[in-house]
Amino acid sequence: MIGTFLKWFAGIGLCLILQTTLMHVIAIAGITPDLLILVLFLMGVRNGVLPSIYAGFLIGLGQDLYTPAILGQHALAMTITGSFVGLFHERIIRTDPIIKLVILLVAFIIHDSIFTIVTIVKTDAGGGLLVREIFTRSLPRALYSIALASLSYIYNYYVKPTLHR
């Protein structure tokens, strides 16, 4: 139990460091993959709703403290995203990889939607910002992250079985 907790804690910490330090190196047109949502997704499908809610909250809080944004914005977005991905716990719902990637895409959209709504509310920006953000930032970021995550799926479902055979 403690080992699992420490493993996830270390994983989240590592992703937080990578996200804030190295991800800009592989940015394409200013779009970087979001490792923190990926790790939150993994945690949700592996451990269920409750751990992913708290993990999401803590990851978001960490982001809030690290980046000079509105305090609580990341925390709220990541908490709700965590609760969403936790619904697809592997013990409850067996999904194939493609569905998982779709869930991940939806998780990205949920996260960015909440994040943008909070921005709109706090800064009195127009409602058009939401649509613009989703199409110009969320979807490209989600697709890039999914592409990155797909590599591990391809390895797990296609390369690894071939190697074992």
Place this chain on the structure above:
Amino acid sequence: MQWILQFIIRHRNISSLFLTVMLSLWMLSSNPARQQQIGRSLTLTLFFPFQYTFQLVTRIRNIFAENRRLRAELTELRTTASFLAEQAAENGRLREMLALRDSVSYELVAARVIAREPSYLYRSLVINAGGNRDIVPNMPVVTHRGVVGKVIQIMPYISLVQTLQDPSARTSVMTSRSRSVGILETEDGGTFSISHRRHADVAPGDTVVTTGLGGIYPKGLLVGYVTKVEEGSDPLFKKTILRLSVDFDHLEELFVLKLSPQWRALTREIESLEMGK
């Protein structure tokens, strides 16, 4: 109260979501100053253990690095100190030998002991002066403390010195107070004695010097001090035990006495007499 707890436990997912969302909304709804305060408090609370650990690790790394540097420095300083102590000791010895050089009228050749006979008692020494320094056999070897022995074998750059500890060495000596003459002998290289005539005036504490007889050691070189006089049962002789003045265990620098021409001539005459015999 109990039913609230039961509700929270039963619906822990919803409760947790509600709690965290409420917390997030509370933070969001705070004014910027309050947000800053919360952020600062959270940063200190959440990141302090990591910062502390990081600082601790850095400090430990620095301590290790400093430790390594200090160890290297310590080794270097110890080596230097040891070298300086050695130099100081050598300086003292050389000063004493310099005083000897000034006090005697013979030509002295300074030399260092470079090897000893590998036995409990050092009966012979190898010194770093040989034919290259005009050393010849039977030249006396001394230090500022007294007689060491004599050169018995010469090589181009080194010489072999027979010390007084060698049981085969026979040296004519006398007490400086009463001028009682005898032959310095040793059986084991550790205890030294002189056979004096029974009525000779010898007492513990007397200084023993060379007599100058025998053609090897010049007269008056310090050999040792009488420690005991054993009367024994012999009606003609008594045994005088003495302690040599030279510390053979700590012999490093010494002088070879280049004999003056008359001594060398006498040596040749003795040798020729022995040849004739």
